[in-house]
Amino acid sequence: MDKTIITVVGKDAVGIIAKVCTYLADNAINILDISQTIVQGYFNMMMIVDMQNAKKQHDGISADLTALGSQIGVVIRCQKEEIFNKMHRI
Numbered sequence: 757m758d759k760t761i762i763t764v765v766g767k768d769a770v771g772i773i774a775k776v777c778t779y780l781a782d783n784a785i786n787i788l789d790i791s792q793t794i795v796q797g798y799f800n801m802m803m804i805v806d807m808q809n810a811k812k813q814h815d816g817i818s819a820d821l822t823a824l825g826s827q828i829g830v831v832i833r834c835q836k837e838e839i840f841n842k843m844h845r846i
Contacts, residue, residue, distance in 0.1 A: 758808040759788070759837035764820065766830030768799040775828055776801070783817060784809045799830065804837070825827075 764776055773792065780787060786804050792801035810817060818834040825832035 757806050758810075759806050760805050760814065761833075761835050761837060762801075762805055762824075764792075764799065764801040764803075764825065764830050765835045766799055766825070768794050769829060771799065772799055772828060772830060775824065776803075778831070779820065779824055780805060783811045783820075785817070788798040796843050 762776075764772065766772075777787070785807050786809070787805050788817055789804040790801065791803075792799070794800075806812065807817065812820070814834070814836060821832040821834050
């Protein structure tokens with residue numbers, strides 16, 4: 757399994773989840789876990805995905821998601837699980 761953490765943060769709008777999930781499905785990326793909240797009009801979503809069967813390499817997917825985020829008005833970050841864990845270790 758090739759786990760990756762995807763975070764999506766920004767002002768809430770219609771279709772954020774649909775657009776991100778459609779991109780993932782179109783690229784054979786499986787969502788393992790997902791959590792999303794909206795706090796005072798701000799959207800926050802965190803996903804753990806499996807990129808083992810992804811159609812592109814991690815860097816390409818990360819760049820695509822960054823571009824998608826710009827199009828829909830949110831910030832999307834895509835980090836491999838081991839890097840995410842090292843960055844958030846106490």
